[in-house]
Amino acid sequence: MTSRPPARSTAGPAAAGIGTRTLVHALVREDGTVDAGELYAVAEALGMTDQQVRLCVKRLVGEGRFTQEGRGRKARLHATADATGSIAPDVEYVRHAFRQDRGLAPWDGTWHLFAFAIPESSRQARDALRDTLLHLGAAPLQGGLYVSANAIGEIVEAHARGLGVLSSLTRLTSRDLRVGEEDDPARLAALLWPLPAVAERHEALAALAAARLALLSGPDRPTGIERLTFAIELAAAFTDAMEPDPLLPPELLPQPWPGTRARALAAQCWDALAAGEAQDPARLRLFRLYGGVGSAAAQPGGN
Template sequence: MTQSGGRGRSAEYWVTDAGRAELDVDLGWSAFAHRVDAGLEPWDRYWRLVGFGIPERRRGARDAIRNLLVEFGAAPVQSGLYVHAHDLTDFVFQLADHLEVSDAVTTFATRTIRVGEELSDEHLVERLWPLADLAGRYDAVGRQLESIAEQAPATNGDQVAASMVSAIVATEAVMRDDPLLPSELLPDRWSGTEARQAFLAAHSAASTHSELFRNSQLMQSYTQEIDRALAETSGSFWNRWWPRLTNAYQARLPPAATRS
């Protein structure tokens, strides 16, 4: 962010282009997570796999593809092979084209995956994604958000705003490690879903009891994007978010990744 004028409470801060790109990543996946929670992104029962054999001379591009796949929530099955329940094909190929390594990337879909002796979808998820650890982190964030919602009416407005900003940062940190699997593959009463509901309640309480928080365009953008996403079809949502997410990820790629 950059300060455009004023000091103290009169200071004004605006998001830079780089900051907006990072914010778009968080906003986009947050809105998508709420769509998953609401059953608006059902699983088609296919697993999507991405494999790549990028030569050592393009190590920067190889590392970039690997890092992006992990950030998308894909899990490594073995060296150079990643799996996700959501279809990342177009996303991966667009970034691979940008890196000029699309010829070294292969994607395919299957209804059945066997890793060792694990064949069922439930056991596969348990093996590939550390959901128990993620659930514990979501529970901690959920308690933080519930406390804000409960105490907001009796707390100074500026303190409410500060607490909510801190909670948003904590929520984003957990969500960045969440593969955002379809609800069909998650445990009942999934902690991520409950934490996101607690987020909406805390955000509403902070907006009601803190003028500072209520007047922040940045803070209000979270629920605005979530509300809009929940009212859209899947096609409309992705048509709107696809370019923003792709541009944000391309902006992150290190210069070395695009060199031959």
């Protein structure tokens, strides 16, 4: 077998966004443990230092999120609760993305608008409602007025009710949106959303997934540590690409849209990684969280 460079030499920008805390959470196995030997080896592959890992473990144990058995690379961490919430994908959000990619969620031409005027005395609730709208992919039109191409009204209303500001929220729909003199839907989308920046993140995901697929299907079988590193890189890059994506309908996006290719490649890469872990009863919880998110969600009729 010929030698290959360590995984960190090909990690690219995706690895730079992976924090030590995220890494520890990502390496939790189905039995709730983290093998410190794997943790330090994957951290090294991602360009992290032993000192960074030690400090992170110390903080997590101090917070009561993990207990530690043993020391150094021979230690074993035990999660005291499910530590995967910060790395779990939003399954419904991802499923909708794959349905759009397959042409199963066509746009009906309706714009969904949300307006609110919440006083300074309720600033925290106002900021939380704004953040909810932005997280759901809505774009600001002007102060207190947001627009989405997706039917997110019920979700926004539920958040407003929980924040105690439902009476300050106005919802409406329109098939006739104009900003200045622009009323063409696709040009409005390009005006309102930072599509080049979103596309750039998807291109980074596609490049990473394609590179990892090439290694997984190449003549040199990746080591166990390399496969773990690939999985964590892929999960981090997928999150990095999806979080700022408003999931605009294909009718509003430039074609071909990089997100479609990136998600397809990521699903293929994840399937290839998961295949090697299928028989391992102590596999990472990460494989259960992401397993089938792409391939199953993309099946016709998945909703």
